[in-house]
Amino acid sequence: MNALRSHGAGWLPTIILALALLPLLLKVPTAAGFTGAILTYPFQVDDSEGVILSEAQWLARGVDPYQPARDDFFTAAPYTPIYTIINAAAFAVGSFTFKVGRGVAWLATLAVAAIIGALVLGRTHRPLLALWTILAILTTNLISIWSVRARPDHLALACNLAGFAIIWWRWRTLMATSGEATAARWRIDRAAWRIIWLTAICFALGFFTKQTLLAAPVAIGLGLLLARPRLGFAFGVIYGSLVLLPFAALTLITRGGFYQHIVAFHSSWSARDFLLLWGPFVARYWPPLLLGAGLPLTVLLTALKAPDKLAHLRADADLLPALYLPVAAFFALGAGTHGGNHNHFVETIVVALFCSALLIGRLLDLPKNTLNWRALTPTLLVALALVLGAEARFGGTNWLARDFRQPLPQEREGWRNVAAFVTNDPGPVYADNVGLLLVAGKEVRYTDPFSLAYATRTDQWDDRALVARVERGEFSLIALRYDLFATAADGGGPNDLTPGLYTAIRAHYRVIERNVMTLYVPR
Structure with missing residues (x-):
């Protein structure tokens, strides 16, 4: 036994x-x-x-x-x-x-x-x-x-x-x-x-x-x-x-x-x-x-x-x-x-x-x-x-829910539409989604808006030339993840836009489409 x-x-x-x-x-x-x-x-x-x-x-x-x-x-x-x-x-x-x-x-x-x-x-x-x-x-x-x-x-x-x-x-x-x-x-x-x-x-x-x-x-x-x-x-x-x-x-x-x-x-x-x-x-x-x-x-x-x-x-x-x-x-x-x-x-x-x-x-x-x-x-x-x-x-809320999921059909369709729109645009495009520009075959001269904004705030980079391009309407299209006019009441722009860019886009561009991205064209 x-x-x-x-x-x-x-x-x-x-x-x-x-x-x-x-x-x-x-x-x-x-x-x-x-x-x-x-x-x-x-x-x-x-x-x-x-x-x-x-x-x-x-x-x-x-x-x-x-x-x-x-x-x-x-x-x-x-x-x-x-x-x-x-x-x-x-x-x-x-x-x-x-x-x-x-x-x-x-x-x-x-x-x-x-x-x-x-x-x-x-x-x-x-x-x-x-x-x-x-x-x-x-x-x-x-x-x-x-x-x-x-x-x-x-x-x-x-x-x-x-x-x-x-x-x-x-x-x-x-x-x-x-x-x-x-x-x-x-x-x-x-x-x-x-x-x-x-x-x-x-x-x-x-x-x-x-x-x-x-x-x-x-x-x-x-x-x-x-x-x-x-x-x-x-x-x-x-x-x-x-x-x-x-x-x-x-x-x-x-x-x-x-x-x-x-x-x-x-x-x-x-x-x-x-x-x-x-x-x-x-x-x-x-x-x-x-x-x-x-x-x-x-x-x-x-x-x-x-x-x-x-x-x-x-x-x-x-x-x-x-x-x-x-x-x-x-x-x-x-x-x-x-x-x-x-x-x-x-x-x-x-x-x-x-x-x-x-x-x-x-x-x-x-x-x-x-x-x-x-x-x-x-x-x-x-x-x-x-x-x-x-x-x-576990842990009260599903902390990773936004990241650990498969893209929804409507998201895929939205990105396809926006990518097609950007691809067909004949001019230079500025976007805070750099991957979108790559998919559309556009030249990327400004990467990582967060780092760009931080470098500007800490005087490591001067954004005046970029702001001037926006003021002149050189970008035939701007694609951002948010509507800058809808956030006007918040007292300032998002943290991945410099104050100069925020002001210039609001003054010289208008929204033409709201999808998975908000698209702007010169006024």
Whole structure:
């Protein structure tokens, strides 16, 4: 009887882990439907899509999108160049399309899920736990939204996770001397040099895909400094050189334009803007954040109980993921920068799911004291899966309802009509939807109205030449997302229009059509 009970106790966690897959499997059709709809959608779904792809189109034509802003040519160029170059290569041999950029982002998301799944499997040796993590990443709404937008976020994250995986998989090799004399820990052998070089290269690729994804290299640097100080210092020097030297070279080549676009145009930060995004994010995703936070807490408490606390912490197999989660949460502060969005929280939720799976695996590997403890541990994962399965109803309001949905038929029809109208217009067109101009085959000389307005407010760009063009009626058509005459009572224009543009359009243009965009022509 005892043998039978023991056999049942061994199978029970596996059965419960299998049950934890069901809520996520039920989300797959919705996630797949959303992914397919956006991948094939012919219009812009995020402002940055048009901005990035217009700059890729200029690059494909041999025009530097990072050149200093001119009176007659303003590009936001908010991201480092690798993703832009990939899209430019596609535009050099084919016509404009959103599909390439979105496809790259989607493939990068698959890579992110695969890397995390492989890390969980390698650490826990539990295939069901690895599969759960992969499904959780691929079906979480916030991650799905950004997985099919023509943006560099997920490609940069995939590069960083590749670097994280390289060093974590070889952590035991790097820590082989951690229990020896202090002098031994300061030695770096040839194998260690190879590991940190490969890791630093992956992180540098991540930086030059999107410069704000710094959590992984910082977490790795902290872990190395804690365990092998000289190795951590060497990693920092190598990574810093791989980032700063090309950055300085690009700044010189572009006559200061690269720094202007990457740093100066996007250097603002607002606590209010951050909290407006952070509050709904935490309200919706606090269960995975809380469970994931259990891993760094467990690592810390376990080390505190050990006789040699620092040595135990260095030797803990989960040290790097335990560092990664709080560092990722810290860098989520980037959501408060000018034009920031909830894409800044994607890395945090990915790492929280990663740490949640590692925590469950860690608890399941504890001594089998009681049947109840062994059974209860994977039920945490079932509860989390149920929360993720019903996330649209979690947190009070459906925070992501506007983003996580398939475009409605009337929206598609509206965009087709407006795109046809803009395409048939013979003159230059100004629009705050840059993707519309790309679809219509119009030249884009002013990208990202938000950055343009911010640069004007901070005296980094002078909009007088653009305002004069509007006053002269040089744009045969202006397309905006709002009716400027309907907002007149609000006491000012929208935050993506400079005061000069707001006044000039109202004085010299009139509305001719209200659709998904409001269209204006000269009076």
